[in-house]
Amino acid sequence: MTSLSESQLSKAAAALESKNYREAHRLCLAVLQSHGPDAEAYFLLALLTADHDNPTKAIEILDRALALVPSDPRFHAHKAKSLLALQRREAAADAAARAAELGPTDALTFDTIGVVHTRLGDHASAIALFEAAVAHDDHRAAYHYNLAASQQFAGAFDLAAAGYERTLEIEPGHVKALSAVVGLRRQTEEDNRIDALVTAFEARDPTNQEAQLHLGHAIAKSLEDLGRDDEALVWLGRAKAGVSASRQYDTAMDAEIYAAAAGALVAKTAEPASGKVSDRPVFIVGLPRTGTTLIDRILGAHPCVRSLGELSNFALLAKQMARTAGAFVMDAATLEATATVDPAALGQAYEASVSGLAGDAVRFTDKMPLNIVWAGHIHRALPGARLICLRRHPLDACLSNYRQLFATSFSYYNYAYELADCARYYLYFDRLRAHWAESLPADRYTEVAYEDIVGDLEGEARRLIDHCGLDWDPACLDFHNQAGSVATASSVQVRQPLYSSSIGRWKRHAEALQPVQDILRDGGVIDADGNWLRDT
Known part of the structure; x- marks a missing residue:
């Protein structure tokens, strides 16, 4: 691979990270057109395709990458994730196992294999993988959140609380971590996050229904803990209003x-x-x-x-x-x-x-x-x-x-x-x-x-x-x-x-x-x- 294609692929990876999909797609195609089949270009295109909820096509592209470099654990890990999206659980488990055997060296791959294990119900294995992801990159909120969630499932509530807090240190507006940390313990008059949660709720992007749900539910749970039941029910209504209106339940x-x-x-x-x-x-x-x-x-x-x-x-x-x-x-x-x-x-x-x-x-x-x-x-x-x-x-x-x-x-x-x-x-x-x-x-x-x-x-x-x-x-x-x-x-x-x-x-x-x-x-x-x- 020439230095020019390496530079293009590096830019494509950065564009993908910032969700500039059009630019990432353009750069990857440029490499394939100028240099022929390239495993890294295929890999980035597969990630882009998976981000657009097309796991079947993502697997097809990953198989092209694997045909060129069958020993790259990243390719197997992301194939496992796409297989799981298609509910092909056994194939996903096999691909995740192969990825782990090949010895991942980057945080994203450890995290991806961990996500697959979580969705397969194997939280004990997931914890070790998420720990490895955090060890390789301590500054990514998503890795800390995934680790904390698995620790919560395993009953390690003190570790989970610390993990959620670390998530919030890195990304104060991480709504799932805010919601989760409130759910771990009873809120009290002396120790609660209601003011911060309400501030975040009011400042949220009004089109972000996920944030509306998580923050509103966390506020309602906190109010229930304080015995303010009527207010809690009002907040549940506010939390659910956006999704209820958009989904038009039949x-x-x-x-x-x-x-x-x-x-x-x-x-x-x-x-x-x-x-x-x-x-x-x-x-x-x-x-x-x-x-x-x-x-x-x-x-x-x-x-x-x-x-x-x-x-x-x-x-x-x-x-x-x-x-x-x-x-x-x-x-x-x-x-x-x-x-x-x-x-x-x-x-x-x-x-x-x-x-x-x-x-x-x-x-x-x-x-x-x-x-x-x-x-x-x-x-x-x-x-x-x-x-x-x-x-x-x-x-x-x-x-x-x-x-x-x-x-x-x-x-x-x-x-x-x-x-x-x-x-x-x-x-x-x-x-x-x-x-x-x-x-x-x-x-x-x-x-x-x-x-x-x-x-x-x-x-x-x-x-x-x-x-x-x-x-x-x-x-x-x-x-x-x-x-x-x-x-x-x-x-x-x-x-x-x-x-x-x-x-x-x-x-x-x-x-x-x-x-x-x-x-x-x-x-x-x-x-x-x-x-x-x-x-x-």
Whole structure:
């Protein structure tokens, strides 16, 4: 490579760093046109393409780079990231492993491999990679944030707090770090960040919905900690207003999804399940923020159970095998078409997809809450699998979903930006839950209420362990001291002993929740006083 092309590629890398994509593209093409195939030019073009959400094309360009220089760990690392964007998890894991074997020497590559491991649920490996990224470049806020987030998932809260603080030293306006550091501990009158958060909220770019969400949620959480509940709810509304307005949530789409989930199997559920007979999987389903992570921790504390986290494998495989059009994995058309898929093949594909994570565990848990819509298909494909569905007081469930800052990239949680939409969504869920309770075998499908776990932890834990076909182990009662990562919104709460303060939280906002109460009352799940009609 001549010095001229080196100079052009250096300028292209700088342009890419500053998101001057047009200039980066021009410089890379100039090198390719004047000097022929060049691995570095291909690499930079692949990064540019990935930044424009085209992982398929990025992989194609990276393969050109790899054909020229197969030993460059950077190429394998970024290929892994693009493979993961296409939900090709096994291929992504292999590419990430190859990148690590080749011995990265720069911070970005360590960080990229760490991100892949995080998204694969391997937070222990991710921490070491993020530590290496920070060691190679201590002045990049994103590297410190990624390390702190993984440390939080692993329960190393003091290290996580320090990492978030370091992130903010480098980039004071890093909204995710601001939000995260507030979430790690209870705010007090003497020690809180409300003034700084409000200042940042008011000074934000009004088009930056991500900043609006993170800062507004952090303010609301702080106000809740101080007992200023009414103000907190107002701030949640301000936090969510931008996304709610831009997304224009269509409740009819979710109504169709839930109807298809039940209707697609009306004729099938009466037939003997013909899928792969395996008793290893335990699916923990329900609405988010109703105790799914708590149950996962209780079961995962058993020596025969391995927790695999929240996986999308079953839905992705169903989409692939159903061959339906469109980008959505969980839509009415795919749920209906999956009824025609060979259940044995789907069950075998699912087990194969998790074999590396599950190892030789007697049981393993998959706690993707929205697998509730796949419960019928899961039973047909894996008739030996257990399903545990979480329930919670409808008003507490709706409020908890509204209070949660879900990933904005996951459109299935679009209902959570408006309280009334949370209530309507709850009714869809509850009708489907009742359908499964009636349609699926009691030895394969069971339900548990969050309030019952809090009221009788040992009794409910014993019942669930028995449902899983295992002998009782007292370690299940020590779930909060269990090792392992928790990459959910409950990462802090589930490392504490069980507490009851979240039960009846809705009563603090009874007046503001009146429209929600009306919807839930009309839907037949609560009475006029807000009492849960859980047996109806």
